[in-house]
Amino acid sequence: MNHIVLGYDGSDFSVQALDWALDEAELRKLPLTLTHAWQWPYGQAEEEAKAHLRKAAEHVLWHGAECARATSSGVPVETDLYEGPAAQRLVELSSGAALVVVGSRGLSALPRAVVGSVAGYVAAHAECPVIVVRGAGPLPASANPGPIVVAEKGPDASIMEFALDEAAMRQVPLATTEDVTAWAARHPEVRILPGDDHDAATLVVVGRRRAARAGAANFLLQHAPCPVAVVTEGRSDR
Structure with a gap:
């Protein structure tokens, strides 16, 4: 349990989760791992078509990692690109994590019946604490934070x-x-x-x-x- 895991898909919701995950990493003095899951959604496909989708996924993950490095105060940032369901990967990574952070929307791969989202599934099945960050966009800074x-x-x-x-x-x-x-x-x-x-x-x-x-x-x-x-x-x- 020596790092923080963030589920990141480039959405406004994962941007807000990134803010929270960086705070946790800085406060706990732990590195941050950004994971992004992708999968071809249309059944069989030629490898060339899948390669384009993978390239787009690589860019999303790279951009998230660069944002994290640019806005943190020296938090080590690693990346994890996974082909498959986001929920499955986040639960897998939770076994070696101190904390998993995920946005309340985005990462959409499960029906809403499962507590509404991938976030709900991970919250129910992860092997470490999970923080579900609600809302979209950067977290507003509070001069007087609540309890x-x-x-x-x-x-x-x-x-x-x-x-x-x-x-x-x-x-x-x-x-x-x-x-x-x-x-x-x-x-x-x-x-x-x-x-x-x-x-x-x-x-x-x-x-x-x-x-x-x-x-x-x-x-x-x-x-x-x-x-x-x-x-x-x-x-x-x-």
Whole structure:
């Protein structure tokens, strides 16, 4: 778990996800891997036709990597070009990643029934935490960023550790309706706020079991006003 993985397809949604992934890489002092998946969508094809599509995919990935290198403060950036479904590749790469970041639209290869998108599928099946960044275009800079919100009843240690780490790295409070005294002692610098209001949050954190089901987590992934982190319960993601 020594790098951040970003699903990148050149869309406005993946540009916003790139901003978030670079922040994570800088805060965690980890390299960033941009992955772009492509596949011929029309059945059998001549190799020449597929070569043109691959060349276009290479350009999308190159452009994303160049943008990342130009806007970061020295984050090492690697690339991964994959022929096949985007969701499959992101789940594969999650096994060796500290974090996967993906936009809330774009990377369209799955029916919307699967929590709405590739992002939803990856959030439900990845082996590391996943942050789904909602919206299109560059992330707006906030002079007064909101708290990290734990939207989970009875969260376990892995969820709380992730949320507290994010709050500590970003120097923002943590908001929850739960008693987190035992976990908060590990991060005395993080201010704990009562409540779980999502409207002003910097990031909402939920457990993967909840995200794998329809209902509240499905709504969060599609409608939350901020990025949503999905964390596996019952394991440490450090």
